[in-house]
Structure formats: structure tokens, C-alpha cells
Amino acid sequence: MHKLSSAGDLDALIKAAGDKKVVMLGEASHGTHEYYTWRTAISKRLIREHGFNFIAVEGDWPDCYKINRYIKGYKDAGNDIHDVLRVFDRWPTWMWANWEIAALAEWLREHNQHLGLEKKVGFYGLDVYSLWDSMEAMVKYLDKEDREAATSVKAAIRCFEPFREREQAYAYSLKEHNCRDTVLALLKEIRMKAQFLDGEREAGFNAEQNALIAVNAEKYYSSLIGFDNDSWNIRDTHMMETLERLMTFHGPGAKGIVWEHNTHIGDARATDMKQEGMVNIGELGRKRYGDDNVLLVGFGSYEGTVLAGEAWGAPMEEMEVPPARKGSVEEALHLRGNSDRYMLFHEETDRLYDMQIGHRAIGVVYDPARERFGNYVPTIMNQRYDAFVYIDTTQALHALHLPEGHQMPDTYPFGF
Numbered sequence: 001m002h003k004l005s006s007a008g009d010l011d012a013l014i015k016a017a018g019d020k021k022v023v024m025l026g027e028a029s030h031g032t033h034e035y036y037t038w039r040t041a042i043s044k045r046l047i048r049e050h051g052f053n054f055i056a057v058e059g060d061w062p063d064c065y066k067i068n069r070y071i072k073g074y075k076d077a078g079n080d081i082h083d084v085l086r087v088f089d090r091w092p093t094w095m096w097a098n099w100e101i102a103a104l105a106e107w108l109r110e111h112n113q114h115l116g117l118e119k120k121v122g123f124y125g126l127d128v129y130s131l132w133d134s135m136e137a138m139v140k141y142l143d144k145e146d147r148e149a150a151t152s153v154k155a156a157i158r159c160f161e162p163f164r165e166r167e168q169a170y171a172y173s174l175k176e177h178n179c180r181d182t183v184l185a186l187l188k189e190i191r192m193k194a195q196f197l198d199g200e201r202e203a204g205f206n207a208e209q210n211a212l213i214a215v216n217a218e219k220y221y222s223s224l225i226g227f228d229n230d231s232w233n234i235r236d237t238h239m240m241e242t243l244e245r246l247m248t249f250h251g252p253g254a255k256g257i258v259w260e261h262n263t264h265i266g267d268a269r270a271t272d273m274k275q276e277g278m279v280n281i282g283e284l285g286r287k288r289y290g291d292d293n294v295l296l297v298g299f300g301s302y303e304g305t306v307l308a309g310e311a312w313g314a315p316m317e318e319m320e321v322p323p324a325r326k327g328s329v330e331e332a333l334h335l336r337g338n339s340d341r342y343m344l345f346h347e348e349t350d351r352l353y354d355m356q357i358g359h360r361a362i363g364v365v366y367d368p369a370r371e372r373f374g375n376y377v378p379t380i381m382n383q384r385y386d387a388f389v390y391i392d393t394t395q396a397l398h399a400l401h402l403p404e405g406h407q408m409p410d411t412y413p414f415g416f
Contacts, residue, residue, distance in 0.1 A: 003339060003340070005340065016386070017297075023258070024257075024285065026260065027299050028300045028362060032395070034394045043055055043104070043259075047121055054256050055122070055258075060090065061242070067096075068122050073109065124242075126260070134211075135210070141206075152189050155182060163221070229276055229278045233277075236279055294386075299391070302338070306362060329359050332352055333390050345382035346386070361376070
């Protein structure tokens with residue numbers, strides 16, 4: 001066990017993480033200030049001291065790519081991070097349009113300022129939810145660079161257009177109306193041409209990634225009427241595929257940092273997700289790169305406040321997070337002291353971490369009154385994670401702006 005009160009206290013964790021290819025940093029909710037600030041502190045040290053190349057987050061590619069362009073100082077990328085973050089207008093807006101991310105982006109921009117282009121640290125989104133934004137971004141770029149390719153994107157847009165506001169209906173229409181061949185042909189065309197596209201160093205990679213999102217979003221749409229977990233697995237497999245593409249793009253020796261919910265980065269095989277046939281990026285990352293090359297860090301807390309909505313698409317609220325449920329790992333850690341701390345499980349001999357125990361998971365939709373009935377994932381802690389950061393009392397994230405209307409995600413439901 002290691003105390004946690006300043007960035008200097010992270011020495012043991014940074015030592016364990018520094019030689020890994022991938023470090024995945026979790027969170028027990030999408031609306032907690034401390035999870036963002038401690039992930040920032042860890043990420044800064046990994047970037048400064050161990051040369052990590054990028055941060056990849058549970059966010060939409062097109063929006064996060066705007067942050068990437070901003071922190072690298074690309075032409076016309078903007079000079080005010082608050083303006084850049086206003087593009088995050090899809091519910092839940094608070095996940096990335098917040099003061100904590102603004103501060104990280106400003107630090108990354110300053111860090112990158114005197115580095116050569118290939119050495120600049122990047123910021124990317126891993127998710128599959130941005131079908132419309134991805135296709136619109138391709139059209140905007142290709143209209144200037146390759147009119148023929150832009151025409152192919154517009155054909156894909158026309159194919160999906162009848163389902164823009166009711167994506168689940170696409171799955172019901174597959175026998176009569178199928179866009180799969182259209183988006184596969186688009187991806188093939190973009191891959192053939194991406195290396196020849198003019199513009200900034202990452203322009204071709206960006207165009208190809210948006211085409212890949214169209215392919216995998218179509219798979220996601222097709223799975224939405226099923227009663228199994230195909231949609232979950234399609235989403236996490238896409239995120240793993242995107243991570244692999246980023247590692248390849250950044251060259252031999254590339255090292256990446258991933259920010260996602262515990263439910264994604266904690267190895268699914270150590271939870272009840274395994275029995276449901278579900279996989280996640282934590283499990284896939286260990287399989288792809290090897291256990292010795294990946295460090296999975298979970299986060300959790302005993303009580304506090306959080307930003308969430310009471311229903312899908314509802315206004316964000318600052319909600320109370322009640323004391324953790326009896327018999328949970330959070331309660332057990334609280335009873336052993338209310339100090340903030342972290343554990344490296346290769347050092348721990350406590351049997352608590354060997355047993356299956358409830359571990360809290362708060363989504364973007366949250367009802368504190370249901371703590372007794374849900375929100376806990378049966379977990380073997382030292383198999384799910386390599387390390388765990390425990391914050392006894394947390395506070396809500398600080399939203400950057402409150403738009404009058406929240407846009408719904410392209411693909412429902414959002415989950416964790």
C-alpha cells in the first residue's frame with residue numbers, strides 16, 4: 001500500500017508503469033473530479049519521464065481529434081481550448097467538456113510547443129459512436145483533397161440517412177436496406193488513397209480512421225436489436241483496433257496511455273462479464289501485447305459527489321454518492337482507514353484481493369437510491385487490475401459549459 005497525497009507519491013506506480021507498452025487508467029464513474037486529476041498526474045509523469053506518445057480516451061474520434069490538433073498547434077486548430085471543447089455537444093457533454101480536460105490540454109500544448117512534429121504527444125478518441133461526425137469530417141476534408149473519395153462518403157451518408165434519428169431501426173431493415181457493402185467499399189478506397197492525401201502528417205490516418213468508424217458503427221447498429229452482448233463486444237473490439245492503429249502509427253517502441261471506465265480497462269475475465277460472453281479492451285490488450293507489457297489501473301472511492309443524469313439524455317446533476325455498500329471492496333478499504341492510497345497487487349498479500357467481491361461502477365445514468373440493488377460488479381481485484389487507486393471521498397467533475405440542449409449519441413445506449 002502506498003499513500004497518495006501528491007504527484008511525488010506516485011513513484012512506485014510510475015516505476016511499475018514506465019516500461020509498459022500500454023498503461024490503462026480507469027475510473028469508477030464518468031463524473032468524478034479526482035479520477036481525472038489523478039489520471040492527469042500519472043499521464044504527465046509517464047509522458048515526461050518515460051516518453052509515452054499519446055493519450056487515447058473513451059470519447060468520439062472526430063471531437064478528440066480537434067483536441068489533438070489544438071495541442072499540436074496545427075494550422076487553424078484554434079487558440080482557446082474552451083472553444084475547442086464546445087464541439088463536445090453529444091450527451092453526456094461533461095465527460096470531456098470540463099475544466100479538468102481543459103487544464104490537461106493546455107499542459108499538453110505547452111509540452112508539445114518545442115518538440116518536433118513526430119515527437120508531439122497526441123490525444124485521441126477510441127469510441128465507435130461518431131458515425132455522422134466521422135462521415136461529415138471526411139466530406140469536409142476530401143472535398144478539398146479528393147473529390148472522387150468525397151463522392152463515396154456522400155453515398156454512405158445517403159445510405160444511412162433514413163436512420164439518422166432512429167438507429168435501432170437500421171437493424172430491423174437489414175434484409176431490405178443494408179449499408180455494409182457501401183461502408184466496406186468506402187474503407188477500401190480510403191485506405192488505398194490515404195497515404196497520398198496532402199495536408200498535415202496525420203490527415204490520411206484521420207481520414208482512414210473515420211472510414212473505419214463507419215464500418216464498425218454499421219456493425220454496431222446491426223447488433224442493436226439482439227438480446228446478447230454483441231454490441232458491447234463490437235464497441236470494445238473497435239476501441240482495441242483503434243489502439244493498435246495508434247500504436248502502429250506512432251512507430252516501433254510506441255507507448256500509449258488509455259483513459260476509460262473501469263468496466264472497459266479492468267480485465268473482463270476477472271468479473272461476471274466472462275460468464276456473459278463479454279470482452280473488453282483490458283482483456284484484449286493483455287492478450288495482444290502480453291501481461292508484462294500492459295498495466296491496468298483501476299480507480300474507486302467510498303463516498304462523495306458525482307456528475308450524472310437521472311435518465312438517458314437528462315440534464316446533468318451533481319448527485320450524492322452514498323457510502324459504499326456493505327461487503328464491497330470500497331467499504332473494506334474505507335474500514336481500513338480513510339486515507340487516499342494505491343495498491344500494486346504484485347506487492348500485496350491481503351486475501352481481500354484474491355476473493356470475488358462487489359466493486360462499484362457508476363454510469364452516466366445514476367440513481368443513488370439503487371445502490372443496494374445494483375452498481376456493483378463481482379470482481380477479483382488482483383486479476384482484474386495490476387494496481388488500484390483508492391480515493392476515500394471524491395467530488396463531482398467541473399463541467400465547462402452547460403449547453404441549452406443536449407444532443408443524443410448516434411448509437412444508443414451509451415453504457416459506461
